[in-house]
Amino acid sequence: MIASLPMYDRPETRASNDRFWQLIRNQLEPGLASPEELSRTADHWQDWENPELLLSQTCGYPYRTRLHGKTRLVATPVYDLPDCPPGHYYSVLIARKSDPRGGFEDFARARLAYNDALSQSGWAAPQSHAEDTGFRFTDVTQTGAHRTSAQAVASGIADIAAIDAVSWAMIRRWDSFAADLREIGVTAPTPALPY
Numbered sequence: 001m002i003a004s005l006p007m008y009d010r011p012e013t014r015a016s017n018d019r020f021w022q023l024i025r026n027q028l029e030p031g032l033a034s035p036e037e038l039s040r041t042a043d044h045w046q047d048w049e050n051p052e053l054l055l056s057q058t059c060g061y062p063y064r065t066r067l068h069g070k071t072r073l074v075a076t077p078v079y080d081l082p083d084c085p086p087g088h089y090y091s092v093l094i095a096r097k098s099d100p101r102g103g104f105e106d107f108a109r110a111r112l113a114y115n116d117a118l119s120q121s122g123w124a125a126p127q128s129h130a131e132d133t134g135f136r137f138t139d140v141t142q143t144g145a146h147r148t149s150a151q152a153v154a155s156g157i158a159d160i161a162a163i164d165a166v167s168w169a170m171i172r173r174w175d176s177f178a179a180d181l182r183e184i185g186v187t188a189p190t191p192a193l194p195y
Helices: 014-027 044-048 060-067 120-133 146-155 165-174 176-180
Strands: 053-055 091-096 112-114 140-142 160-164 181-186
Touching: 060 120, 091 120, 091 146, 091 165, 112 120, 112 146, 120 146, 120 160, 146 160, 146 165, 146 176, 146 181, 160 165, 176 181
Parallel strands: 112 140, 112 160
Antiparallel strands: 091 160, 091 181
């Protein structure tokens, strides 16, 4: 059996994720086979599509587009985000502090850094937010991770990124490059990352 909690698994959170898994594991039905340790494969799809998967967490967009019907949604977390209903989250739109542009609409021709085309928070949410404002991001660069998207904005490779609010809180707490970034808005709340 496989269990993974890859969505917010950074070196700084690894021990907490391990403790969380042990709490879950201790509450499972007696006799149910469960791994002692979390899987930490680099390819999340390898775990998500494995028939031995017992529990994992995924972004909502991959769940809707590829995992629904192959896996079963068992829980949705409550992150207690400001101005956000329980069981939902949103993306924080970030730009460099030194960028002279003001609000989100001023970034219509900007380069968007996004983690993955199957990301609700990094790709679908900012594109939907842009469409509601009357444009679509066409100058884009894929980074592979929210943290890397934020780094791309801080270093000037990109102008704007949408970072899920939980990841953004971690970046602000643990990454020094966050001091070079500012928030320019948030996207509409969507269902939080399912287990």
